[in-house]
Amino acid sequence: MSTHKWVGSWSVSPVDFTDAPLYLDKQTIRAKIRLSIGGTKIRLKFSNRYGHQPVFLSGVTVALSEKDSDIVEGTNRMVTFNGKSSTIIQAEQEVVWSDEIDLETANLSFISISLFFSEETSITTAYLGNSECYISVGGDYLNSNVFPIDQIRRETGIQPALPLLTSIDVLTSExxxxxxxxxxxxxxxxxxxxxxxxxxxxxxxxxxxxxxxxxxxxxxxxxxxxxxxxxxxxxxxxxxxxxxxxxxxxxxxxxxxxxxxxxxxxxxxxxxxxxxxxxxxxxxxxxxxxxxxxxxxxxxxxxxxxxxxxxxxxxxxxxxxxxxxxxxxxxxxxxxxxxxxxxxxxxxxxxxxxxxxxxxxxxxxxxxxxxxxxxxxxxxxx
Known part of the structure; x- marks a missing residue:
C-alpha cells in the first residue's frame, strides 16, 4: 500500500509593509496561485511575522481557478483552523496552519484562495510577487464563483499585495x-x-x-x-x-x-x-x-x-x-x-x-x- 506525506508546493517570503499597510474594510481578497506539484489534499500556512497587532481572519476558502478571479463551480472548500472557520493570528506570530482540506489538485494547476476580513484591518505582513490578487467591493465573497472586484483600487494600477499566506502544502506520494x-x-x-x-x-x-x-x-x-x-x-x-x-x-x-x-x-x-x-x-x-x-x-x-x-x-x-x-x-x-x-x-x-x-x-x-x-x-x- 502506498504511503503519503505533506510536501511544499508553493511558498513565499513575506516582507514588512509597516510603511504602507494593506487596509481592508469588510472586504474579501482572492489570490490566484499556481501550484508546482499536485496532491490529494492541501493545507495552508499563514504568518503575521511583521504584524504589530493581532489580525482577525474571518474566513478562508480555497477552490480550483477559472479565468482571472473566477473559480470552478462546485470546487469551493471552507478552510478551518482547529475545526473553526475563523482564526486570530497574533502580532509577530510566525506560523498558523489550517486543517487539511479535501481538494484534489493536479501538477502545475491554479487554485484560488479567498480571505475575508469582517472588520477594519491593517496588515503589515504581505508579499508582492508571483500571484494574481484581487480585492472585492465591500462584503463576504468567500463562496462566490464570480468575484466583484473593487474597481476604484484596480484603476490605481497598483497590484494588491498578498497578505498573511506564506505556503501551501499538498498531500502526495511518499x-x-x-x-x-x-x-x-x-x-x-x-x-x-x-x-x-x-x-x-x-x-x-x-x-x-x-x-x-x-x-x-x-x-x-x-x-x-x-x-x-x-x-x-x-x-x-x-x-x-x-x-x-x-x-x-x-x-x-x-x-x-x-x-x-x-x-x-x-x-x-x-x-x-x-x-x-x-x-x-x-x-x-x-x-x-x-x-x-x-x-x-x-x-x-x-x-x-x-x-x-x-x-x-x-x-x-x-x-x-x-x-x-x-x-x-x-x-x-x-x-x-x-x-x-x-x-x-x-x-x-x-x-x-x-x-x-x-x-x-x-x-x-x-x-x-x-x-x-x-x-x-x-x-x-x-
Missing part, C-alpha cells in the same frame, strides 16, 4: 519531495516556474518553492524604506529549513550585496567578496546539518547596470570562482555561463536582458531553467 529556490528578485521572477515545468515534464514530481525577495542581500538588512527583507543569513533557517518535504536547495544570492553599495546613491554599506562567501558558506553548513543537498548558483553578469565599475565585476568574479571551486556546495548551477554574452562576458546576452542589464528577460529565465541538470534532483535516501 517518494516526492521539494526544492527551495532561495535568493532575490531574479528568483522572485520566472526561472523557478520554468524549472517546475521542466521537472514535471521529465516525470519528477517535485515541489518548487520560492523563498526570494526583491532587493534581498546575503549579509545586510535593508533600510526601513525598502521592502527588501531581512538578510539571507537572518532568514535562511526559517524560510528554507522549516519548509515541508524539502530535500534540495538552490541558492542564487549575493548580487545586491555588490551593487547596492555602488553608484552615486548607494543604499548599503560596501562588503567584500570574502564576506559574501562567508555568508554563502553558512547556508551550506546549515543545509548539511539538516541533511539537505544545496546547490550554489553563480551570480550572473550585470555589466551596464547603473553605477557598475570594474570593482563590482571583480567581486562577482571572486564569488563565482569560490562557488565553482570550493566544494562547499553539493553541486554548481552555472547561470553565469548560461546567459552571459560570449563576446562580452561581463554582460548578459542581449536577448536574455530584460533591459536594465541586471534582470533576465523571460527568454533568459527560461534558458536559466534549461541549464539546470535535473539529475541533481534524483531521489536519494535521507
Amino acid at each position: 517518494e516526492n519531495s521539494a526544492v527551495v529556490t532561495f535568493g532575490d528578485s531574479i528568483t522572485a521572477m520566472d526561472w523557478p516556474d520554468y524549472l517546475a515545468e521542466r521537472l514535471i515534464k521529465e516525470g519528477k514530481n517535485m515541489g518548487v518553492l520560492r523563498q526570494a525577495i526583491g532587493g534581498n542581500k546575503v549579509l545586510n538588512d535593508s533600510p526601513a524604506t525598502f521592502h527588501y527583507g531581512w538578510s539571507g543569513i537572518q532568514r535562511f533557517q526559517r524560510d528554507v529549513l522549516l519548509q515541508t518535504g524539502v530535500k534540495y536547495i538552490v541558492v542564487l544570492h549575493g548580487v545586491n550585496d555588490i551593487i547596492h553599495s555602488c553608484g552615486p546613491h548607494p543604499i548599503s554599506k560596501p562588503v567584500q567578496a570574502e564576506e559574501i562567501i562567508k555568508g554563502l558558506q553558512s547556508y551550506a553548513e546549515w543545509a548539511h546539518e539538516k541533511r539537505m543537498k544545496i546547490y550554489g548558483a553563480t551570480i550572473m553578469p550585470f555589466g551596464g547596470y547603473n553605477g557598475i565599475t570594474s570593482h563590482e565585476e571583480e567581486k562577482r568574479q571572486a564569488v563565482n570562482h569560490w562557488i565553482r571551486t570550493s566544494g562547499k556546495f553539493d553541486g554548481v548551477i552555472d547561470f553565469d555561463a548560461a546567459i552571459q554574452n560570449p563576446e562580452k562576458t561581463s554582460e548578459l546576452l542581449p536577448s536574455y536582458d530584460s533591459g536594465d542589464h541586471l534582470h533576465p528577460s523571460k527568454q533568459g529565465a527560461k534558458s536559466m531553467a534549461e541549464s539546470v541538470n535535473l539529475n541533481l534532483f534524483s531521489n536519494w535516501l535521507c
Whole structure:
C-alpha cells in the first residue's frame, strides 16, 4: 500500500509593509496561485511575522481557478483552523496552519484562495510577487464563483499585495519531495516556474518553492524604506529549513550585496567578496546539518547596470570562482555561463536582458531553467 506525506508546493517570503499597510474594510481578497506539484489534499500556512497587532481572519476558502478571479463551480472548500472557520493570528506570530482540506489538485494547476476580513484591518505582513490578487467591493465573497472586484483600487494600477499566506502544502506520494529556490528578485521572477515545468515534464514530481525577495542581500538588512527583507543569513533557517518535504536547495544570492553599495546613491554599506562567501558558506553548513543537498548558483553578469565599475565585476568574479571551486556546495548551477554574452562576458546576452542589464528577460529565465541538470534532483535516501 502506498504511503503519503505533506510536501511544499508553493511558498513565499513575506516582507514588512509597516510603511504602507494593506487596509481592508469588510472586504474579501482572492489570490490566484499556481501550484508546482499536485496532491490529494492541501493545507495552508499563514504568518503575521511583521504584524504589530493581532489580525482577525474571518474566513478562508480555497477552490480550483477559472479565468482571472473566477473559480470552478462546485470546487469551493471552507478552510478551518482547529475545526473553526475563523482564526486570530497574533502580532509577530510566525506560523498558523489550517486543517487539511479535501481538494484534489493536479501538477502545475491554479487554485484560488479567498480571505475575508469582517472588520477594519491593517496588515503589515504581505508579499508582492508571483500571484494574481484581487480585492472585492465591500462584503463576504468567500463562496462566490464570480468575484466583484473593487474597481476604484484596480484603476490605481497598483497590484494588491498578498497578505498573511506564506505556503501551501499538498498531500502526495511518499517518494516526492521539494526544492527551495532561495535568493532575490531574479528568483522572485520566472526561472523557478520554468524549472517546475521542466521537472514535471521529465516525470519528477517535485515541489518548487520560492523563498526570494526583491532587493534581498546575503549579509545586510535593508533600510526601513525598502521592502527588501531581512538578510539571507537572518532568514535562511526559517524560510528554507522549516519548509515541508524539502530535500534540495538552490541558492542564487549575493548580487545586491555588490551593487547596492555602488553608484552615486548607494543604499548599503560596501562588503567584500570574502564576506559574501562567508555568508554563502553558512547556508551550506546549515543545509548539511539538516541533511539537505544545496546547490550554489553563480551570480550572473550585470555589466551596464547603473553605477557598475570594474570593482563590482571583480567581486562577482571572486564569488563565482569560490562557488565553482570550493566544494562547499553539493553541486554548481552555472547561470553565469548560461546567459552571459560570449563576446562580452561581463554582460548578459542581449536577448536574455530584460533591459536594465541586471534582470533576465523571460527568454533568459527560461534558458536559466534549461541549464539546470535535473539529475541533481534524483531521489536519494535521507
